[in-house]
Amino acid sequence: MIEVKGISKKYGGKSVLRDVTFSAERGQITCLIGINGVGKSTVLKAIMGLAPLNGGQIRIDGKPLDKHLYEKVAFVPDVITMPASMKVGECLDWMRDFYRSWNPERAAELLSFFRLNPPDRVSSLSKGNASKLNLLLGLSLDTDYLLMDEPFSGIDIFSREQIASVFTSHLIEERGVILTTHEISDIEHLVDKAVLLDQGTVRMTFMCEEVRMNEGKSVLDVMREVYRA
Amino acid sequence: MNRYVKLVLMEMHRFWKLYAALILVTLVSQLGGLYLTLRKYMNGVNGELTLNPQTYTDYASRFGKLPFEIAMSRAALWIFGPVVLCIAALLLYVFLIWYRDWLGKNTFAYRLLMLPTARMNLFWSKLTAVITFVLGLVALQIVLLPVHLTLYRTLIPAALRPAESPLVPFVRHDPIFRTLVPPTFLEFILYYGAGVLAVTIVFTAILLERSFRLKGLVGGILYTVAAAAILVSPIILVTSGADSLAIYPMELFLLELGLGVILLAVSLGLSRYLMNRKITV
Numbered sequence: 001m002i003e004v005k006g007i008s009k010k011y012g013g014k015s016v017l018r019d020v021t022f023s024a025e026r027g028q029i030t031c032l033i034g035i036n037g038v039g040k041s042t043v044l045k046a047i048m049g050l051a052p053l054n055g056g057q058i059r060i061d062g063k064p065l066d067k068h069l070y071e072k073v074a075f076v077p078d079v080i081t082m083p084a085s086m087k088v089g090e091c092l093d094w095m096r097d098f099y100r101s102w103n104p105e106r107a108a109e110l111l112s113f114f115r116l117n118p119p120d121r122v123s124s125l126s127k128g129n130a131s132k133l134n135l136l137l138g139l140s141l142d143t144d145y146l147l148m149d150e151p152f153s154g155i156d157i158f159s160r161e162q163i164a165s166v167f168t169s170h171l172i173e174e175r176g177v178i179l180t181t182h183e184i185s186d187i188e189h190l191v192d193k194a195v196l197l198d199q200g201t202v203r204m205t206f207m208c209e210e211v212r213m214n215e216g217k218s219v220l221d222v223m224r225e226v227y228r229a
Numbered sequence: 230m231n232r233y234v235k236l237v238l239m240e241m242h243r244f245w246k247l248y249a250a251l252i253l254v255t256l257v258s259q260l261g262g263l264y265l266t267l268r269k270y271m272n273g274v275n276g277e278l279t280l281n282p283q284t285y286t287d288y289a290s291r292f293g294k295l296p297f298e299i300a301m302s303r304a305a306l307w308i309f310g311p312v313v314l315c316i317a318a319l320l321l322y323v324f325l326i327w328y329r330d331w332l333g334k335n336t337f338a339y340r341l342l343m344l345p346t347a348r349m350n351l352f353w354s355k356l357t358a359v360i361t362f363v364l365g366l367v368a369l370q371i372v373l374l375p376v377h378l379t380l381y382r383t384l385i386p387a388a389l390r391p392a393e394s395p396l397v398p399f400v401r402h403d404p405i406f407r408t409l410v411p412p413t414f415l416e417f418i419l420y421y422g423a424g425v426l427a428v429t430i431v432f433t434a435i436l437l438e439r440s441f442r443l444k445g446l447v448g449g450i451l452y453t454v455a456a457a458a459i460l461v462s463p464i465i466l467v468t469s470g471a472d473s474l475a476i477y478p479m480e481l482f483l484l485e486l487g488l489g490v491i492l493l494a495v496s497l498g499l500s501r502y503l504m505n506r507k508i509t510v
Contacts, residue, residue, distance in 0.1 A: 003396060050342055067347060077339050080342040082337060094239075098346075
């Protein structure tokens with residue numbers, strides 16, 4: 001389980017996260033929802049040790065983040081994380097060189113599924129293909145947890161469908177997933193737990209299925225209630 | 230292969246094209262420039278001998294011979310131009326080696342900082358790459374010197390050359406080559422130690438900037454200036470003749486060595502803290 005306990009973060013005196021607390025379990029898809037600039041990406045970066053915190057703590061299976069946990073948690077940011085001069089095939093080789101948890105069979109499977117060409121340079125990839133490469137690099141690690149920052153942002157409808165299909169496949173099963181989005185409609189049916197963020201604080205956390213069954217509300221309905229309140 | 234070595238190889242691979250270009254420019258400029266300079270000299274000599282028929286020995290007795298160091302100084306622009314270019318390129322590379330991972334559309338820093346290895350390995354690998362590139366270019370220069378001498382001996386007739394044209398006195402007297410190839414082990418430690426220390430201090434300043442952005446930039450500049458002031462102040466005090474610091478040269482060397490070691494330890498400690506706790510993407 002990834003536990004985020006009372007974390008706070010300031011950028012240049014401005015508070016972007018205040019006492020944010022939630023947890024994400026294995027086998028569940030947890031979605032951090034909120035409009036742009038509420039601190040969703042910062043939470044993911046903080047979990048990965050890429051943004052130092054001003055307070056609070058983060059535990060992964062009860063332990064603070066250390067170098068070994070990078071074999072256990074994969075992060076798919078919304079930026080291209082490989083040098084522009086590298087070829088797609090070289091990116092895969094590079095990951096295999098550095099990660100023990102790299103799964104070459106899965107990488108080959110995803111390469112074919114996403115129709116990426118190993119000789120293509122990273123600099124020549126479209127936004128959609130760059131997102132797919134990012135996802136491939138994250139999913140091909142045999143990790144217990146996967147964090148994804150806006151995986152559907154700014155990509156075409158076909159790429160979006162292709163990426164969405166990953167969430168219902170064996171590639172995600174058994175893993176704990178935390179993803180962020182500001183457009184819940186496309187993936188609402190995939191999400192187990194929703195964490196609504198607003199101005200750096202958690203406004204509400206709920207299990208989507210429970211709310212659907214007990215109150216007959218969609219995630220979007222709950223969002224309207226919370227954000228318009 | 231451990232991840233540190235893999236990171237070093239990766240850094241080298243990322244710079245090899247530019248590095249190869251620097252080597253090529255050095256080879257072409259130095260060999261071509263020296264060849265043209267020597268040809269020009271010989272054209273002048275042969276022109277004089279055409280007007281006033283005499284032997285090379287007669288010419289040498291009238292106008293003097295062309296020692297190797299004079300030939301090199303006549304080709305100074307061709308010889309030292311690429312040296313200055315290489316130094317400038319490597320100075321720029323000290324910054325580029327960090328900032329290329331952060332700036333631009335592709336933020337490789339994400340991937341590097343999430344590697345399952347100690348983050349200081351990134352620091353060590355970049356430092357190792359810079360040192361290797363510097364030593365590689367110095368080695369190239371050392372290899373090229375005998376080639377220059379051979380070219381000189383090939384193009385200039387024996388009668389126009391001094392009996393001996395040894396390399397060692399030339400290297401010892403030329404200010405740039407004396408720094409690149411120090412004649413004593415102590416000087417080697419002093420020059421190259423100062424170089425490694427300077428790169429480490431600049432790396433720390435870059436990490437301060439990458440951790441705290443604008444405040445870090447100011448902090449990094451102040452840190453660099455303070456470190457330079459600490460290192461230079463004993464030399465200034467001694468050379469200014471201040472009574473408070475009347476010490477022998479060897480004592481000054483040991484004092485500088487001690488200050489250097491302390492600054493190196495502080496820089497490495499601070500860098501380690503920033504890499505593990507403060508750096509941000």
